[in-house]
Amino acid sequence: MIGLIVAYSKNRVIGNSGCIPWKIKGEQKRFKELTTGNVVIMGRRSYEEIGHPLPNRTTIVVSGTKNYDADNCITVKSLGEAVKIAGDRNVYISGGESLYKEALSIAEKMYITEIELEVEGDTYFPEFDEALFDKEINQHFDGDIPYTYVTYTRK
Ligand SMILES: NC(=O)c1ccc[n+]([C@@H]2O[C@H](COP(=O)([O-])OP(=O)(O)OC[C@H]3O[C@@H](n4cnc5c(N)ncnc54)[C@H](OP(=O)(O)O)[C@@H]3O)[C@@H](O)[C@H]2O)c1
Numbered sequence: 001m002i003g004l005i006v007a008y009s010k011n012r013v014i015g016n017s018g019c020i021p022w023k024i025k026g027e028q029k030r031f032k033e034l035t036t037g038n039v040v041i042m043g044r045r046s047y048e049e050i051g052h053p054l055p056n057r058t059t060i061v062v063s064g065t066k067n068y069d070a071d072n073c074i075t076v077k078s079l080g081e082a083v084k085i086a087g088d089r090n091v092y093i094s095g096g097e098s099l100y101k102e103a104l105s106i107a108e109k110m111y112i113t114e115i116e117l118e119v120e121g122d123t124y125f126p127e128f129d130e131a132l133f134d135k136e137i138n139q140h141f142d143g144d145i146p147y148t149y150v151t152y153t154r155k
Contacts (some may be wrong), residue, residue, distance in 0.1 A: 002083060004093045004103050005031055006125055007113035007147070013121030015096055018049055021119050024145050031094070034111060038090040041082045043099040060085060062099060079103065097123040104128050110152040117145050 007028075008014050013021060036056050044063035053059040053073035060082040061068045061075045068075045076082045079102045083091060092111075093103040104126060110133065133152035140148045 001090045001108055002093070002103075002106050003034070003091065003109045003111060004100065004107040005034060005111040006095060006100060007115055008125040009115045009117045009119045009121070011118050011121075012124045012127075013119050014100075014125050015123035016119070016121040018045060020049075021121055022115060022117060022145060024115070024143065024147060026141070027113060027115075027147055030111065030113065030149055035092045035094070038092060039086040041079065041086070041091055041093045041099070043096050046095045046099075058086075058089070060091075079106075097125070101126050108154050112150050112152065114148045114150060115145060116147060 006014060007020070009022070015021065035054070039058045039060060040054055041060045041062065044061055044066055047059070047061045047068060053070055057072070059073040061073065062077070062079055062082055063075050064077055066075065074085070076085060079093070079099060083106070093099055093107065130152075133154055136151045136153070138149040138151055140146065
């Protein structure tokens with residue numbers, strides 16, 4: 001299964017100055033639940049934001065310039081190479097903008113957290129053709145910044 005996982009605001013922002021521009025306690029719970037034991041693929045800048053391999057899963061970093069090879073962490077030069085190396089394991093493509101753009105055409109499932117916030121940013125989740133997917137609304141959370149887990153499955 002090739003999955004994509006992202007949280008974006010009402011104006012499709014995913015990041016600002018290398019960081020995620022909101023902090024909502026518990027919002028990343030689904031990310032942890034889905035990706036644990038599986039493979040996470042991310043671009044070099046997103047990896048640098050985290051700064052270390054994620055525990056209990058394999059991290060594949062896509063970079064043309066750097067190498068982050070460590071226990072359960074390898075670096076490859078393209079998204080295609082990352083998917084190939086993952087083989088038949090479940091993969092979750094987890095940003096940032098450049099990787100999402102490429103991943104839109106191959107993702108079978110998109111696990112999206114819709115953040116109910118208009119926020120300033122410099123990186124965005126690309127527009128996509130919703131008609132190509134079935135949308136399921138999974139869970140809504142109220143709070144200072146409400147958010148909703150949704151899943152898009154390719155038809
Ligand atoms: N809200 C969310 O769910 C979420 C999730 C993840 C990240 N983010 C945010 O997104 C922002 C980072 O996104 P970004 O688009 O700037 O960076 P990014 O996609 O994380 O990383 C970009 C880098 O990845 C490498 N790369 C990407 N595609 C490649 C390809 N096809 N071939 C070779 N290398 C490739 C390149 O590294 P080299 O320059 O080393 O070649 C490129 O500079 C941050 O603000 C982060 O907080 C948000």
